[in-house]
Amino acid sequence: MKLELLRPTALAVIAVLVAGGALPARGQSISDQELFGKSAEVAQRALEVWGERDDPEALARVADIGYRVARHSGHTETPFSFHLIDMAAPNALALPGGHLFVTRGMLDLDLDDDMLAALLGHEIAHVARLHHARMQKRSTLVNLLSQALIVGVMVAARQDDDRRTRDPYLRPYDPSGREPTDGQVLQGAAAASLVLGELMLRGYSREFEDEADEEGQRWAAAAGFDPNGTRKLFERMSLRLPQSKEYGYLQTHPFLDDRARAATARGQFLKTLEAKDEQDFRVRTQAALLAYARNEKGLKPEVVRLLEDDALVAWPAGSEAEAIRLARLGELREAEEAKPLVARDFGALLAAYARHRGEVAEVTPESRFLATLDAETAELETARGEAYPQAVKVLEQGVYETSFLVTFASNWPQAPEIPRVALALGDAYSRLRQPTEAVTQYLAAWRAAPESDQGRRAREGLKVLAPSLNELAALQKLSEQDDDPEIRKLATERLAAEAGRYTELRNGAEYLKRFPEGDQAGRVTERLNTLADKLYNEMVLYRAVGDDLQALERIQQILTHAPLSPAAQQLREQAVLEG
DSSP: OOOTTSOHHHHHHHHHHHHHOSOOOOOSSOSOHHHHHHHHHHHHHHHHHHOBOOOHHHHHHHHHHHHHHHHTTTOOSSOOEEEEEOOSSOOEEEOTTSEEEEEHHHHTTOOOHHHHHHHHHHHHHHHHTTTGGGOSSOOOHHHHHHHHHHTTOSSOOOTTOGGGGTOGGGSOOOTTOOOOOHHHHHHHHHHHHHHHHHHHHOOOOHHHHHHHHHHHHHHHHHTTOOTTHHHHHHHHHHHHSOSOTTSHHHHHSOOHHHHHHHHHHHHTTOOOOOOOOOHHHHHHHHHHHHHHHHHSTTOOHHHHHHHHHHHHHHOOOHHHHHHHHHHHHHHHHHHHHTSOGGGOOHHHHHHHHHHHHHHHHHHOTTOTHHHHHHHHHHHHHHHHHHHHHHHHHHHHHTOOOHHHHHHHHHHOTTSTTHHHHHHHHHHHHHHTTOHHHHHHHHHHHHHHOTTSHHHHHHHHHHHHHGGGOOOHHHHHHHHHOOSOHHHHHHHHHHHHHHTTTOOOHHHHHHHHHHOTTOTTHHHHHHHHHHHHHHHHHHHHHHHHTTOHHHHHHHHHHHHHHOTTSHHHHHHHHHHHHHO
């Protein structure tokens, strides 16, 4: 069966990506400027499609370990950079420009530093040993990346991203300049999920996997990590991942048992060396990234921003890093100061300042930049204090929008008005049909002041919600609270019933994202796959009668909310066959 809804050019791109696997690059001098630029643009699009994981501490840990290992690879022709993806499936991937991606699911396996060094060493080896260029079936990498971008494949795949309707850059490319139809926009989004899904879900040959294991293990040991980390990595995966070759890392990196035995044998002859300071390596990486971002003509602003963020992660201190930090904080502050005083989110601003200050203080505690941050923080604290009486007055008047309540809770989380604010937010989210958020706020109001009028009303609101809730994530949250056995029992029973009969893919996907090891995760996954199969069959029928828009909508639902389902795998396989 052919997937005729996607344009032939896009399908050809998919096929080449599958044949070529993950795409490697060079180190710190960026010898191939064009290749690095295309790779950086694909990396930026990939973060849009997959979703970037906002966890600065985890990213700093990955970068610290990654740069220690990369330094020993001897690869200095393209700078390495590290990114976290908000994806439940445990996996990792390297692009040709040295952009390495690690998923949330991989970090959720609780890898120790030795295991993480083995994982990152493996992906670094794919780049350093140019495995993409040594594949038997391949296309010119620059042409491949150019095609992917020109045909509009790398567009945001999120269904709730309304930028697709107003930003021409996110729309499928049309040389005629005509406005794209809804079907064309969906087509570009579906193709994005397919292409990037293939990048994540397709691996190298066994020869290259073995070579990457060996080199990564050796470099990790040279960087001061236990070479047994490679064996422990595979053992952890064997214990924690479903024993299916179609799941996450097991699909892209098969034959774990054999690789674990090989790692054990190699480990006997490897000695852990003393860790050395990789600061110079990281500083030079930062310099290479910034030089490209500032000197290369025609870079899109979002790609420049990505490279600057990469440079900040590469080396978080020094004048260059401090300039980037001030620019980012300045953007946030300017946006807030454009709002009325009571509408400004001082809580988010102060949290951003505190994060940047902590990162600088950890690396260079003597930096004069800290005094600059402290002075601006003091100004924000003063403004927050001035805004508080005005915000309380607005609250007492009772005429406000939900956004005001959200900002109030962010600005003054310990204020005596918080139970009232949380209750009002719970009521607002209930009216907006956002039950998971409503449950969160009702719980907050109840726990903040359980004997107050607001606390009692919040508890009653939860009792009313529980028996009729359809949102699985909200039910799981209620079933885990210990304050009221009656509410817990109601939620647990309702969750058990809904896990096997919910009707929207989004509902199951949200549950699995928030509670991947929840009580009903197995049944929710089973139902998710059933619903995806149903949508797949509907897609086939709509395609048969020529209704491409309806068919594309179902393709997008499957790829967005059930990317690991058998139905999604069928879509990818069909795209490859058609290509």
